[in-house]
Amino acid sequence: xxxxxxxxxxxxxxxxxxxxxxxxxxxxxxxxxxxxxxxxxxxxxxxxxxxxxxxxxxxxxxxxxxxxxxxxxxxxxxxxxxxxxxxxxxxxxxxxxxxxxxxxxxxxxxxxxxxxxxxxxxxxxxxxxxxxxxxxxxxxxxxxxxxxxxxxxxxxxxxxxxxxxxxxxxxxxxxxxxxxxxxxxxxxxxxxxxxxxxxxxxxxxxxxxxxxxxxxxxxxxxxxxxxxxxxxxxxxxxxxxxxxxxxxxxxxxxxxxxxxxxxxxxxxxxxxxxxxxxxxxxxxxxxxxxxxxxxxxxxxxxxxxxxxxxxxxxxxxxxxxxxxxxxxxxxxxxxxxxxxxxxxxxxxxxxxxxxxxxxxxxxxxxxxxxxxxxxxxxxxxxxxxxxxxxxxxxxxxxxxxxxxxxxxxxxxxxxxxxxxxxxxxxxxxxxxxxxxxxxxxxxxxxxxxxxxxxxxxxxxxxxxxxxxxxxxxxxxxxxxxxxxxxxxxxxxxxxxxxxxxxxxxxxxxxxxxxxxxxxxxxxxxxxxxxx
Ligand SMILES: Cc1cc2nc3c(=O)[nH]c(=O)nc-3n(C[C@H](O)[C@H](O)[C@H](O)COP(=O)(O)OP(=O)(O)OC[C@H]3O[C@@H](n4cnc5c(N)ncnc54)[C@H](O)[C@@H]3O)c2cc1C
Numbered sequence: 203x204x205x206x207x208x209x210x211x212x213x214x215x216x217x218x219x220x221x222x223x224x225x226x227x228x229x230x231x232x233x234x235x236x237x238x239x240x241x242x243x244x245x246x247x248x249x250x251x252x253x254x255x256x257x258x259x260x261x262x263x264x265x266x267x268x269x270x271x272x273x274x275x276x277x278x279x280x281x282x283x284x285x286x287x288x289x290x291x292x293x294x295x296x297x298x299x300x301x302x303x304x305x306x307x308x309x310x311x312x313x314x315x316x317x318x319x320x321x322x323x324x325x326x327x328x329x330x331x332x333x334x335x336x337x338x339x340x341x342x343x344x345x346x347x348x349x350x351x352x353x354x355x356x357x358x359x360x361x362x363x364x365x366x367x368x369x370x371x372x373x374x375x376x377x378x379x380x381x382x383x384x385x386x387x388x389x390x391x392x393x394x395x396x397x398x399x400x401x402x403x404x405x406x407x408x409x410x411x412x413x414x415x416x417x418x419x420x421x422x423x424x425x426x427x428x429x430x431x432x433x434x435x436x437x438x439x440x441x442x443x444x445x446x447x448x449x450x451x452x453x454x455x456x457x458x459x460x461x462x463x464x465x466x467x468x469x470x471x472x473x474x475x476x477x478x479x480x481x482x483x484x485x486x487x488x489x490x491x492x493x494x495x496x497x498x499x500x501x502x503x504x505x506x507x508x509x510x511x512x513x514x515x516x517x518x519x520x521x522x523x524x525x526x527x528x529x530x531x532x533x534x535x536x537x538x539x540x541x542x543x544x545x546x547x548x549x550x551x552x553x554x555x556x557x558x559x560x561x562x563x564x565x566x567x568x569x570x571x572x573x574x575x576x577x578x579x580x581x582x583x584x585x586x587x588x589x590x591x592x593x594x595x596x597x598x599x600x601x602x603x604x605x606x607x608x609x610x611x612x613x614x615x616x617x618x619x620x621x622x623x624x625x626x627x628x629x630x631x632x633x634x635x636x637x638x639x640x641x642x643x644x645x646x647x648x649x650x651x652x653x654x655x656x657x658x659x660x661x662x663x664x665x666x667x668x669x670x671x672x673x674x675x676x677x678x679x680x681x682x683x684x685x686x687x688x689x690x691x692x693x694x695x696x697x698x699x700x701x702x703x704x705x706x707x708x709x710x711x712x713x714x715x716x717x718x719x720x721x722x723x724x725x726x727x728x729x730x731x732x733x
Pocket of ligand 1: 233234235236237238239256257258259260261262263264265266267268269270271272273274402403404405438439440441442461462463464503504547548549550551583584585586587588589
C-alpha cells in the first residue's frame with residue numbers, strides 16, 4: 203500500500219468508518235449516494251450541520267451514472283406547459299455549468315426539419331418554443347436559438363440524413379459526466395466535513411418511541427455492523443425509496459413508478475461534429491437524442507414502465523429496435539446492432555400519482571417530492587440530475603421547518619465550486635476522456651506513479667491510483683464504470699483492461715479487489731444486445 207499526499211475532499215475509507223463508529227450523534231444521516239443524496243449531504247454540510255452519507259454500493263451506481271448526460275431545462279416539459287419546472291432547471295443548469303466547468307459544459311443541439319411540413323410548420327413550431335426557452339433562461343441563457351438552412355444544418359451535423367432535409371433549429375443546453383460529477387459532489391461534501399462512505403448499506407432503521415433515530419449499517423467489505431444515530435434521517439435512495447419506507451412505518455409504500463430508459467453507444471463517425479441531434483417526435487410521440495459524448499455517440503432513450511427494479515437494468519429487444527429504427531430515419535449512416543459498443547439502462551424514480559397503476563410513465567411529472575413521515579423519516583425522490591441542488595436545498599429547508607434540524611448557515615451551494623473546478627474548461631465533454639476531467643486535480647495525477655502510462659481510452663495508471671487514493675474506488679467496476687467511463691463507452695475495451703486495472707487497484711488497496719470475474723461478466727452484459 204502506498205502513501206497518499208493530502209488533497210481537499212479525499213475520501214479515506216478507514217477514517218470515515220472510524221468517524222461513523224465514534225460519533226455519538228449526527229445532525230443528518232443521508233441514505234443513498236446518487237445525485238439526490240450527495241446533493242443533500244453537501245447542502246447540509248455547508249449549512250453547518252454534522253452529516254453522514256452512506257451508499258450501499260458505489261456512488262452513482264444507481265440511476266445517477268445512467269443519464270443521457272444532459273444538463274437541461276427540459277424542452278419537452280416546455281411542451282407540457284410546465285413553466286415552473288423549466289425555469290428552475292434553467293437556473294440549475296447555469297449553476298452546474300459554472301460550478302464544475304471541467305465536468306459540465308454548454309452543448310449545441312440541432313432539431314432537423316424535413317419536407318414541406320418541416321419547411322414551414324416544424325421550424326416555426328420548434329423555433330418559437332425554443333425562443334421561449336431562451337426567454338425563460340434570461341441571464342442564465344447559453345446562446346440564442348437560431349434557424350439554420352439546409353447547408354448550415356449539414357455543416358453543424360455532418361452525419362444527418364439529407365433526404366428531404368430543409369433546415370433546422372439550433373438551441374443550446376448543457377452536457378456533463380454524471381458519475382464523475384457524483385464523485386466530485388462526494389468529495390466536496392467531505393471537504394466541508396461530511397462523512398461520506400460507499401459500499402456500506404443500511405440494513406435496518408433504528409427507532410425510539412416510534413420516532414426514527416438512526417440506522418444499522420453493514421460495511422460491505424468486512425461485514426462489520428455499525429449503528430449510527432442522527433436527529434434527521436433522509437431517505438434519498440432513488441427508485442429504492444419504497445424499500446426503505448417499508449423498513450420504517452409503511453409496509454405498503456408505493457411512491458415510485460419505475461420507468462426504464464436505455465442507451466446505445468456507437469462510434470463518433472455516425473455523428474461527426476460537436477452538435478447533438480434532437481428528434482422532436484419519435485414514432486411513439488417521445489423525443490430521442492444522438493449526443494456526442496466522450497469521443498462516442500449516445501443514442502437514447504426509452505421510457506418503459508417496469509415493475510421490478512434491478513441494480514443492473516435489463517435492456518429489452520423492443521427498446522433496442524426502437525432506438526436503431528429512429529436513428530435509421532435521422533442519420534445518414536445508420537448504425538446496426540453490430541456497431542453498438544455498449545448498451546446500458548437506468549431506471550427513473552418517477553413519483554407515482556396517488557391512484558396510478560403501472561402504465562404509461564412518459565406523462566408522469568419529473569418534479570421531485572419530499573415527504574416527512576410520522577416517524578420523522580424524510581423521503582425525497584423524483585426530479586432529475588440537473589435539479590439535484592435545488593432538491594437538496596428544498597430538503598434541508600423542509601427538515602428545518604419540520605423541526606428536525608437547525609441549519610447554522612444560509613444556503614450557498616448555488617455558487618459553490620465543486621472540487622477540481624478550474625476557472626475555465628480546457629476541453630469539451632464531447633472530446634475523448636483524459637486528464638482534463640480532473641480539472642485542477644490534474645496536477646496531482648502528474649505526481650503519481652504511471653502518469654505517462656496510458657492503459658486505454660485516456661485512462662492512465664496514475665488515474666487508477668488516484669481513483670483508489672482519493673475517490674473511494676474499491677473495485678475494478680468502481681474504476682472502469684464510474685471513475686473512468688470505459689464500461690459505458692466501449693464494453694469490450696473495459697473487459698480487455700480489467701486485469702491490468704485489477705492489479706493496480708490491488709497494489710493500492712494492499713489486497714485483491716475481489717470483483718474481477720464479476721466485472722468481466724458485467725462487461726459481457728454491456729456488450730451483448732438482447733436477442
Ligand atoms: C435513462 C435515463 C436518462 C436520464 N437522463 C437525464 C438527463 O439527461 N439529465 C438529467 O438531468 N436527468 C436525467 N435522468 C434522471 C436522473 O438520472 C435521476 O433523476 C437521478 O440520477 C436520480 O438520482 P437519485 O440519487 O435520486 O437516485 P440514484 O442515483 O439511483 O441513487 C440512489 C442510491 O441509493 C442507494 N441505496 C439504495 N438502497 C440503499 C440502502 N439500503 N443503503 C444505502 N444505499 C442505498 C443505491 O445504491 C443508489 O446508489 C435520467 C434518468 C434515466 C433513467
